[in-house]
Amino acid sequence: MNLFSKLIAPFKPSGSCCGPKAECTYATAQRKVAIVGNPNVGKSVLFNCLTGAYATVSNYPGTSVEVTRGKFNLHGAEIEVVDTPGMYSLLPVTEEERVARNILVQEKPDVVMHVVDAKNLERMLPFTLQLLEAGLPVILVLNIMDEAEKLGMRIDPLYLENSLKIPVLATVLTTGRGLDELKMRLSAPVSISEGPLSIPPDDPLEKQVQVLENLLQGNYGLAKRAIGLLLLQGDEEIASLVKTRDAKNAEAIMVLVRSAQSEDSQPLTYRIALHRQVQTNRIVGEMMSIPSRPELPLREKLSRMMINPLTGLPILILILYYGIYQFVGKFGAGFLVDAIENGFFEKVVNPWITQLFTAWVPWKLIQELFVGDYGIITLGVRYAVALILPIVTTFFIAFAVIEDTGYLPRLGLLIDRLFKKIGLTGRAVIPMVLGLGCDTMATMVTRTLPTKRERLISTILLALAVPCSAQLGVILALLAGHPTGLWVWLVVLCLVFLMVGFLSSRVLPGEPPLFYMEVPPLRLPKLSNVLVKTYSRVKWYFAEIFPMFIAASFLIWLGRLTGIFDMLAKLLESPVRWIGLPPQASVAFLFGFFRRDYGVAGLYDLKSAGLLNGNQIVVASVTLTLFLPCIAQFLMNVKERGWKTGVAISVFVLLFSVSVGYLVNLCLNGLGVML
Amino acid sequence: MxxxxxxxxxxxxxxxxxxxxxxxxxxxxxxxxxxxxxxxxxxxxxxxxxxxxxxxxxxxxxxxxxxxxxxxxxxxxxxxxxxxxxxxxxxxxxxxxxxxxxxxxxxxxxxxxxxxxxxxxxxxxxxxxxxxxxNAGKIVSALSAMKEKQKGKVAYIQTKDRGKLQKLMAMGVLPGMSISLIQTYPSYVFQVGQSQFAVDKDLAAGIFVRTTSV
Missing domain, CATH: 1.10.10.10 (Winged helix-like DNA-binding domain superfamily/Winged helix DNA-binding domain)
Structure with missing residues (x-):
């Protein structure tokens, strides 16, 4: 979840080296602090506590994983803070871990703050030992102390400080507890301690590590001991570095590594991890007491109800009903849209601006551009502000609340078996649910899925069968008064989602994915956090789509002016007729190319004019829901998946949506159903 | 003899x-x-x-x-x-x-x-x-074969797949850690230390637990 918030945090320009020259020289001398640790331990909270700003996101060169950077002032000295992606060990498995390690290796931070979840100290301390072995200047931050205390655990930071010989702090960063002491410790230089070594001296492995240490002469940015251990664990990135940095000894080193590896039938990673765990248990066992609690706390009881299918399904339906249907649908798309659209735009803005333009701008052409039927202000701005903004904002509020409680991983584990059938795992539930808000943003978030195959399948499904909130709002309005039609629409959509997912999982090459996910404790969402998340997402959304609305209005104006628009609409008439719609609907479909909901709004006008019967409304809704994503999503597909795939997905979606529309029309008419 | x-x-x-x-x-x-x-x-x-x-x-x-x-x-x-x-x-x-x-x-x-x-x-x-x-319950069995609410200590991890091994290790599933099975369907949910994880059957089959109670 943390990475996710980072991905969609606002893009601010990073101000470091663009300023005057003096600032640049100063910047190179400033201290740098790196925040590392497992996902979900409060790294971003620490970052925000220190810098006071909500995550600044910058692209890390060469990869798609984002790293957060910021600055703060400590007793007059400027300190740079780098928030790294979550990592479990120095041996990277995922792209995010690779990026995190590279920051430690290449940027040589003056302080490495290892943030751990105090109640899980025994699980996270092995990584601290690893950081110490790597010769890094570590401060250990025992965060979320309140939860550990609630469990009745006693943790003594002083004891840890003595056994590890590094600064150790207990904090509750969400409330600010321990923050002052942390800042104080930051202002002093942090010395380097090797910490207690994990591998017992009588293990032959220790001997091999020592020989490797002697053979390694080059500079790797980490202590030689750590490099030796990484080599033994089969780290290919380090192995290729050895070839250039220790060209002379490279062969001897690799021979030694290979022979050590072949002596053992178990991977050395496993053995080394065991040693670290034994060492950790020794340290933690002497200090920490964990009383067992026979009684399950309330939140654990609730959590078990959420993950049990019998009780979990009704809970899911309740959340969908109140969170999405009532809050987003009724309140956002109904009440708020009504108030802004009818109360504000129709009554105040539109008459005023129309009058202004007709009075001051004599040219009909320019009047049309701004205040005509498809004018930039009367259509584009009105649409973005009155229709999309309330729907999207309410959705993001609901999403942030659901996200902060920790419900999404629980939904993921409930749905994993179903998602396996379509080539995805329970993890994909996050982009899919987010897609109901904004498919473009969700497509960006698919990069958190572990394999390329999962990313591709979810991109296709998002483009085709997951309607975004703007679209949902208009479709619900369109189908209002046709309850059976709404069900037909829903069933067809679910069928398409499952069938296309199933087929693509059959067609696309690659291993079936594994599902594993941490299930964090249920927490009450914090209002400030929900607001900040919603704000930054809405801001991102607006920056992304607002220009498109303006551009669309402009293009439509241009198209109508030159006659291209009428020509294209004419061209679309035949496919529109195939699926049983009146030719007038082709204009709506043409709008649909810009944004699907634009198209649906066009249909709404047709419906109001009485040009569509029940069947036609359902067919049109299905087709437009499946129809090409908006231009922003098309661009995102291209950005994330490449040109070829992005274009191929669009062509597929276009043909597929019209075919499904044709079939639905055929079935409805064939069965003699009149909706 | x-x-x-x-x-x-x-x-x-x-x-x-x-x-x-x-x-x-x-x-x-x-x-x-x-x-x-x-x-x-x-x-x-x-x-x-x-x-x-x-x-x-x-x-x-x-x-x-x-x-x-x-x-x-x-x-x-x-x-x-x-x-x-x-x-x-x-x-x-x-x-x-x-x-x-x-x-x-x-x-x-x-x-x-x-x-x-x-x-x-x-x-x-x-x-x-x-x-x-x-003490009939005291046997080593795969997590995927255990019953809900069973507890024990991780005995060993058995998998040939390096990726799987690393994922399990990242979750802190290592010999000696206490582990308890919370749920088996639709996914395996277990607690190791103070954290809970959900995995599919594939991963659960690689974790072997010496159970201590039924």
Whole structure:
């Protein structure tokens, strides 16, 4: 979840080296602090506590994983803070871990703050030992102390400080507890301690590590001991570095590594991890007491109800009903849209601006551009502000609340078996649910899925069968008064989602994915956090789509002016007729190319004019829901998946949506159903 | 009482034949001149009836022990020492002959009184298993085979897939860690230390737990 918030945090320009020259020289001398640790331990909270700003996101060169950077002032000295992606060990498995390690290796931070979840100290301390072995200047931050205390655990930071010989702090960063002491410790230089070594001296492995240490002469940015251990664990990135940095000894080193590896039938990673765990248990066992609690706390009881299918399904339906249907649908798309659209735009803005333009701008052409039927202000701005903004904002509020409680991983584990059938795992539930808000943003978030195959399948499904909130709002309005039609629409959509997912999982090459996910404790969402998340997402959304609305209005104006628009609409008439719609609907479909909901709004006008019967409304809704994503999503597909795939997905979606529309029309008419 | 390796092999074959495949007495055939046959008859383990051999009750219990030693050896090689699959059987064939004087019970205890060999055939229980009868839950089993609410300590991780191993290690699933199974369907949800994780059956099948309570 943390990475996710980072991905969609606002893009601010990073101000470091663009300023005057003096600032640049100063910047190179400033201290740098790196925040590392497992996902979900409060790294971003620490970052925000220190810098006071909500995550600044910058692209890390060469990869798609984002790293957060910021600055703060400590007793007059400027300190740079780098928030790294979550990592479990120095041996990277995922792209995010690779990026995190590279920051430690290449940027040589003056302080490495290892943030751990105090109640899980025994699980996270092995990584601290690893950081110490790597010769890094570590401060250990025992965060979320309140939860550990609630469990009745006693943790003594002083004891840890003595056994590890590094600064150790207990904090509750969400409330600010321990923050002052942390800042104080930051202002002093942090010395380097090797910490207690994990591998017992009588293990032959220790001997091999020592020989490797002697053979390694080059500079790797980490202590030689750590490099030796990484080599033994089969780290290919380090192995290729050895070839250039220790060209002379490279062969001897690799021979030694290979022979050590072949002596053992178990991977050395496993053995080394065991040693670290034994060492950790020794340290933690002497200090920490964990009383067992026979009684399950309330939140654990609730959590078990959420993950049990019998009780979990009704809970899911309740959340969908109140969170999405009532809050987003009724309140956002109904009440708020009504108030802004009818109360504000129709009554105040539109008459005023129309009058202004007709009075001051004599040219009909320019009047049309701004205040005509498809004018930039009367259509584009009105649409973005009155229709999309309330729907999207309410959705993001609901999403942030659901996200902060920790419900999404629980939904993921409930749905994993179903998602396996379509080539995805329970993890994909996050982009899919987010897609109901904004498919473009969700497509960006698919990069958190572990394999390329999962990313591709979810991109296709998002483009085709997951309607975004703007679209949902208009479709619900369109189908209002046709309850059976709404069900037909829903069933067809679910069928398409499952069938296309199933087929693509059959067609696309690659291993079936594994599902594993941490299930964090249920927490009450914090209002400030929900607001900040919603704000930054809405801001991102607006920056992304607002220009498109303006551009669309402009293009439509241009198209109508030159006659291209009428020509294209004419061209679309035949496919529109195939699926049983009146030719007038082709204009709506043409709008649909810009944004699907634009198209649906066009249909709404047709419906109001009485040009569509029940069947036609359902067919049109299905087709437009499946129809090409908006231009922003098309661009995102291209950005994330490449040109070829992005274009191929669009062509597929276009043909597929019209075919499904044709079939639905055929079935409805064939069965003699009149909706 | 030490008998020759060859005689042990014959006992093993006969026991499997009569007790597991229920085929009745075996044809002596070519083995007629085998000195091991004479040895077994001398010890009162087998009875000859024209050219058919049958196990005596004494021979039956001796045969059961040989099979038990062989399958325990297989478990040891497959699970703990992680020997290649195609080597498990031949190596166990040799090793089983060394497991006398209660060593097999020690191995059985070490492995947590396993009930089947890696090929899925039952391991005849020994004295040590009977003693542990009252603590019947105390066995090593895959997380995917455990019941909801069962607890224990991680005994070992068994997977050939490096990626899987690393994912499990990242979750803190390492030998000695306490683990309890919260739910088995639709996904396996377990608690290790103070954290909960959800995994699919594939990953759950790689975690072996020495259970302590049912």
């Amino acid at each position: 030490i008998i020759s390796e060859r005689a042990e092999e014959i006992l093993e074959t006969l026991w499997v034949r009569t007790e597991e495949t229920k085929k009745g007495p075996a044809d002596l055939g070519l083995a007629q001149t085998d000195p091991a046959i004479e040895e077994l008859r001398g010890l009162g383990f087998i009875r000859m009836d024209q050219d058919k051999i049958t196990l005596t009750p004494k021979g039956n219990s001796a045969g059961e022990k040989v099979v038990r030693r062989h399958r325990l050896a297989e478990r040891l090689f497959a699970d703990v020492l992680d020997v290649r699959k195609d080597l498990v059987h031949p190596v166990s064939c040799k090793f089983e002959h060394l497991l006398h004087g209660g060593i097999e019970d020690n191995i059985c205890i070490l492995l947590g009184h396993p009930t089947t060999c890696p090929h899925g055939r039952p391991i005849p229980p020994g004295e040590c298993c009977r003693k542990h009868g009252e």
